[in-house]
Amino acid sequence: MGTITRGIKNAFRNNLRSFSIVLILSIAIGMALVMLMSYRAVQNKIESVKNNIGNFITVAPAGIRGFEGGGSLLNSDDVSKISQIEAVTKTAKTLMDHLATDKTNLQAPTEAGNFGQRQRMQSGATNQTTNHAFVMPVMVSATDDLSVLSSLNVSKLDITSGEKFDATTEDNVALIGSSLATKNNLSVSSTFQAYGQDIKVVGVFDAGTEFSNAQAFMPLKTLQKLSGQNDQINSVVVQVSSIDKMSDVTANIEKALGDKADVTSSQDTSNQAIEPLENIKTISLYSLIGSLIAGAVILFLTMTMIVRERRREIGVLKAIGSSNAGIVTQFSSEALVLTLLGSAVGIILGAILSNPILNVLVSNNSSVPTPGAGGHSMMMRMGAGVAAGAQGTLQNLSANVGVDIILYGLGVAILIAIIGSAIPAFVISKVRPAEVLRSE
Amino acid sequence: MLKVKNISKQFVSGDTTVKAVNDISLSVPEGTFATIIGKSGSGKSTLLALLGALDKPTQGQITVDDKDITKMGDRHLISYRRDSIGFVFQSYNLVPNLTALENVMLPMEFAGLKTDKQKKRALELLKIVGLDDQKAGRRPARLSGGEGQRVAIARALANKPRLILADEPTGNLDSQTGKVIVDLLKKLAKEEKTTIIAVTHDESIAAASELTFRLKDGKLIK
Numbered sequence: 001m002g003t004i005t006r007g008i009k010n011a012f013r014n015n016l017r018s019f020s021i022v023l024i025l026s027i028a029i030g031m032a033l034v035m036l037m038s039y040r041a042v043q044n045k046i047e048s049v050k051n052n053i054g055n056f057i058t059v060a061p062a063g064i065r066g067f068e069g070g071g072s073l074l075n076s077d078d079v080s081k082i083s084q085i086e087a088v089t090k091t092a093k094t095l096m097d098h099l100a101t102d103k104t105n106l107q108a109p110t111e112a113g114n115f116g117q118r119q120r121m122q123s124g125a126t127n128q129t130t131n132h133a134f135v136m137p138v139m140v141s142a143t144d145d146l147s148v149l150s151s152l153n154v155s156k157l158d159i160t161s162g163e164k165f166d167a168t169t170e171d172n173v174a175l176i177g178s179s180l181a182t183k184n185n186l187s188v189s190s191t192f193q194a195y196g197q198d199i200k201v202v203g204v205f206d207a208g209t210e211f212s213n214a215q216a217f218m219p220l221k222t223l224q225k226l227s228g229q230n231d232q233i234n235s236v237v238v239q240v241s242s243i244d245k246m247s248d249v250t251a252n253i254e255k256a257l258g259d260k261a262d263v264t265s266s267q268d269t270s271n272q273a274i275e276p277l278e279n280i281k282t283i284s285l286y287s288l289i290g291s292l293i294a295g296a297v298i299l300f301l302t303m304t305m306i307v308r309e310r311r312r313e314i315g316v317l318k319a320i321g322s323s324n325a326g327i328v329t330q331f332s333s334e335a336l337v338l339t340l341l342g343s344a345v346g347i348i349l350g351a352i353l354s355n356p357i358l359n360v361l362v363s364n365n366s367s368v369p370t371p372g373a374g375g376h377s378m379m380m381r382m383g384a385g386v387a388a389g390a391q392g393t394l395q396n397l398s399a400n401v402g403v404d405i406i407l408y409g410l411g412v413a414i415l416i417a418i419i420g421s422a423i424p425a426f427v428i429s430k431v432r433p434a435e436v437l438r439s440e
Numbered sequence: 441m442l443k444v445k446n447i448s449k450q451f452v453s454g455d456t457t458v459k460a461v462n463d464i465s466l467s468v469p470e471g472t473f474a475t476i477i478g479k480s481g482s483g484k485s486t487l488l489a490l491l492g493a494l495d496k497p498t499q500g501q502i503t504v505d506d507k508d509i510t511k512m513g514d515r516h517l518i519s520y521r522r523d524s525i526g527f528v529f530q531s532y533n534l535v536p537n538l539t540a541l542e543n544v545m546l547p548m549e550f551a552g553l554k555t556d557k558q559k560k561r562a563l564e565l566l567k568i569v570g571l572d573d574q575k576a577g578r579r580p581a582r583l584s585g586g587e588g589q590r591v592a593i594a595r596a597l598a599n600k601p602r603l604i605l606a607d608e609p610t611g612n613l614d615s616q617t618g619k620v621i622v623d624l625l626k627k628l629a630k631e632e633k634t635t636i637i638a639v640t641h642d643e644s645i646a647a648a649s650e651l652t653f654r655l656k657d658g659k660l661i662k
Contacts, residue, residue: 001542001549013537316533319494320595321522321550433521434495 003326007333011341018338021302025342028295029416030349033409035288037354038361042281046274050243056150057238057250058264059257064234073232074261081256082238087249090239092148093220097227098137105193108136109183109214138180140194140216142223143167151237152217154207162188162203170221175203177213195226243267280361292412295342299420303335307424311431318433328425335424336417343413347406441470441635442491442603447500447510449486460486461497462658468651470602473629473636477646478655484639485607487655491637492525492605493517504603522550526596526634528625530608532588534580540566540591541576547598565594569624586617593624597632604628606638610645622648 001009012018059082061073073095083091099106143151146167165173174194176186181204184192191198199218207213224230240249246267253263307314317327449461460483468474478484489495491502493509502509509520526547534543544562545555553561566576569590580588589609596604606625610618622638622645629636638645646652654661 001538001545001555003549006538009537312533313535316527316529316535317546318518319492319521319527320547321518321599322546323518323550326550432495434489 003330004333007330008337010330010334011337018341021298021338022341022345024298025295025339025416026345026349028291028298029339029343029346029409029412030353031346032288032291032295032412033346033350033405034354034357035284035291036408037350037405038358039281039284039288041358042277042284046277046281049274049277050270054150055240055243055246055267056148056265057240057246057253058150058235059238059253059261060235060264062260062262064262072260073229073234074236074257075231075233078257078260079233079236082236082253085249085252085256087241087245088238089241090145090148092143092145092151092237092239093233094151094235094237095142095220095223095227095229095232096234097140097223097229099140099194099216100137101135103195104138106138106180106184106216108138109179110136110210138216139214140174140218140223142218142220144220146217148237148239151235152207152212154209154212156206156208158206158208159203160206162201165202165219167219168221169219170225171219172197172199172222172226173202173219174199175205175217176201177215178204178206179210179213180216197226243270276362280358283361292416295339295412295416296419299335299339299416300423302338303331303420303424304427306334307331307427311435314428314431315433315435318431324429327428328421331424331428332417332421335421336414339413339417339420340410343409347409350405350409441472441505442466442468442637443501443503444491445501445503447487447490447497447502449483449490449495450498459658461490463500464655464658464660465500466653466660468635468637470635471629471633472651473626473649474638474651474653475646475649476637476639476653476655477641477643479641482655483658484655486658488605488607488637488639491603492527493520522547523599524602526598526601526604528589528592528596528604528606528609528638530611532580532585532592532612534588534591534595536580539577539579540571540583540587540594543580543591544576544594544598547595551599561598562594565597566591568597568628569594584617585613586620589613589617589621590624593621593628597628597634600632602635604634604636606636608640609638610640610642615644618642618645 059074059078079091079093082088141152144167145151146157146164149155149157159175160178162175165171165175174192176192181187181201186192186201186204188201188203190201192201193199194216199216205213205217207215218226220233224232238249238253240246246265250263250265250267253261257263314327318324444464444466446463446465447461448459448463451458451460462483464487476484476487486495490497493512497510500510504520504524507520509517512520534540535546538546541559541562544565545558548558548561549555563573563576566572571587571590571594575583575587580591583591589612593604593609596606604625609625610621613621625636625638626648628634638649640646
């Protein structure tokens with residue numbers, strides 16, 4: 001029987017005690033693995049959120065407040081200054097307008113409701129519409145780049161019929177939202193009236209929200225021409241080459257445009273969206289360290305107790321020719337067996353408890369972040385949307401047990417065994433064999 | 441074989457210095473069954489610990505086969521204890537979760553002997569001390585006191601030591617079993633040419649030995 005075999009055998013010398021130690025260790029190791037899985041799941045989600053939110057900066061006229069006025073619109077010179085800034089890879093220009101009933105034959109699919117009527121009255125418009133119910137206008141947005149969805153304030157743009165238009169032309173064409181199409185019985189190739197001209201429907205889209213699906217989208221130049229706002233731009237969405245350069249580019253845009261524009265970075269939204277994730281990550285990390293320490297302390301106390309109990313046996317082994325290294329190896333093997341058994345049970349516990357515990361962490365740290373500051377109401381809406389998307393992904397966090405986690409578990413067990421055995425091993429080395437005779 | 445020259449061992453306890461062994465010199469020839477006799481606290485166990493290199497003397501010299509064990513480093517002391525000394529303790533001190541056979545195999549394992557050779561010699565030794573194969577498979581808790589001490593003697597013989605040191609080997613046994621153990625030790629001294637030094641306070645064991653050293657207050661009185 002070798003030293004290691006004897007150590008393994010010793011681990012089962014007292015079954016009840018071994019069972020208790022393994023149980024307690026398994027809880028500590030299981031908790032450490034749960035926290036490791038949570039940490040990794042959250043880390044991956046943070047990366048995912050950062051990638052999803054993207055590296056965009058929104059530039060809007062300073063002080064503008066939706067369609068309630070304020071500020072002067074941007075123009076192509078402003079965009080030119082932005083394009084020249086280092087690390088700017090793309091700009092997408094946007095213009096928006098209201099199509100009230102005197103400008104179009106379209107009917108908005110959304111009723112004004114109590115909120116709309118109240119807002120209208122508070123805006124002072126009641127003087128002209130005393131006896132008329134307020135009718136919601138149809139909103140039309142225009143862009144020169146349909147690939148930059150945030151320029152249209154949508155997170156997706158599924159074409160349910162027809163096709164996209166060429167955003168660089170000034171053709172009288174439009175994409176219309178599915179709700180708007182249904183309300184006005186429009187389909188691909190239908191026409192509607194706007195600004196006194198016929199506009200052809202080239203496609204119907206689903207952007208995922210009732211608000212977005214009540215809109216119409218046009219090429220930028222078309223809307224500028226029809227609405228008489230040549231060279232006028234509501235906002236510019238700026239794509240930056242990497243997330244790391246967002247702060248620099250934001251600062252350079254502010255410097256280039258001065259007080260004329262409000263600059264909102266998606267990094268702000270990103271930071272707010274990942275803040276609860278960072279909290280969970282921190283809690284996971286500290287809990288992981290705490291669990292590891294707890295495991296090591298449990299094993300340390302156990303091994304210290306065992307070494308004290310077997311002090312005479314250690315003396316006898318030394319007296320009959322065992323070296324310190326041999327005895328330390330024997331006790332370390334015993335500690336390792338206990339921790340490996342604890343790890344095996346801990347991995348099972350971790351697999352069972354990881355998602356429930358992660359859910360508890362998420363529910364205790366979830367709060368819908370406020371949208372980015374500045375810009376108009378649509379951008380606030382977009383900020384909230386992106387943040388809410390991040391919030392959605394927060395709820396979808398899940399921790400998984402993989403081979404790497406099992407390997408980590410074994411690594412943790414060995415680490416705990418080494419730490420837990422270190423001081424008892426030192427005690428072993430100090431036991432003098434003469435004590436055996438003296439204690440007779 | 442064994443020569444002790446002017447050894448002393450002091451212990452410091454608080455402000456008090458206790459001389460457990462005080463300037464002792466003695467000599468034991470090879471193959472002798474010797475006893476060290478004295479009352480409790482006379483220093484006999486301390487002397488045994490010094491002879492077995494379990495402790496170092498404060499002063500003096502101990503030579504075994506002309507090797508001065510008081511000047512050996514830790515590594516040499518381990519091999520000296522393993523290869524040249526066999527210990528028999530009053531409470532047997534067998535490892536409780538190992539069988540009698542495995543207990544006897546232990547010193548041979550420490551010496552690096554192959555497992556099959558360990559097992560063969562352990563079974564032979566158990567037979568010499570009067571234990572059959574059935575008893576060899578039992579753990580210490582399932583052996584009587586006399587059987588436990590026989591296992592301890594077999595373990596002490598495992599690496600064919602030149603010197604066996606026994607600390608009150610019959611202290612936990614009834615007089616009849618104690619006599620059997622003493623006879624066994626005497627027989628081994630003759631047949632295996634092993635020097636045996638037993639510490640005891642039992643005059644009958646001292647009378648049965650070939651050489652007796654009497655200790656009182658740490659000093660040799662005869």
